[in-house]
Amino acid sequence: MHIMFVCTGNICRSPMGELLMSRYLANTTVQVTSAGTRGLPMHQIDPSSARLMDSVGIDSSGFRSRRLTREMAESADLILCFESSQRKEIVTVAPKAVRYTFLLDDFANMCRYSAEHGLVKGTTIQERLQSVIDASSFIRPLIAAPKDIADPHGREYAKFRQAAEETNRALRTILTSMRKHYRVEPAPVRPQIARPDFNSIIYAS
Template sequence: MFKNILFVCIGNICRSPSAEVMMRAALEGRGIHVSSAGLGALVDHGIDATAQELLVERGLDGSLHRARQVSSQILSAADLVLVMERKHLKRISEVAPEASGKSFLLGKWDGDTEIPDPYRQQRPAFEHVYRLMAQGVESWKRYI
């Protein structure tokens, strides 16, 4: 049983906080803690404005998010670590080898789909990424 789910990307201001908010809403009322962190976090920055816009348009809110750097302690505390790209899995195995067995792509159940970084891109890139993350959250929900 998963009680602590962690999303990881690079800066922790676009993908992982959006996926965190989406998963938290999807699992509401189940007593599961959902959080996020970045491999190269823009520590203490809020969620990207375009990412927040897309969440709000769907009745969600990431405005309280503050980026944090992933650590071996954060990874150890998680029961499930969901990442956006294969290179994130590799980096996690370097930071905390013991977390490798519980780290997977968010797009695992969708043909191991990777979710590209929309940072500093136009809204259509964020919309594409949002759709991929929503699909990943929906796919994982049945296993949690």
């Protein structure tokens, strides 16, 4: 399975999504990449995003941005973006991707709903994620409207931290929902990016 994160410039939000998800799925064969709908190729990650990744032990120095192409989008099995406008741009570039392109918050809500209602199928993380993608048209009307994760580009560090926390919270919702023995747990009062427990979610492909 190939998961792709897409934002606008591919220097702030989508690199954090790629790097965090790559860490969570390090023991699997899932490929994780990212791109930007208007990304300038070969730019480094934004310094504030890099600082946040450094704070959780992720080296982002080798990251370089990419501009989304139809070929990239069609090579993915799941595309996760951050704003509804980005989803529109993605499916304009690659109409076939409409079936597997979601706002990150929307897909997290779909995964939670699927887990709570026994809809997640399969034995591997790839199969279980695919079962949610396949059922998405049925699930979408049954869950709350998704929320954008705002672009922190050019803003203060606190906005980057907020974007990182929202991204990390959504990723953890997705991955905990894919556990074979899912259980409903109370949400933490204030999720933090400072110390996500990468070892608490372990998958084998």
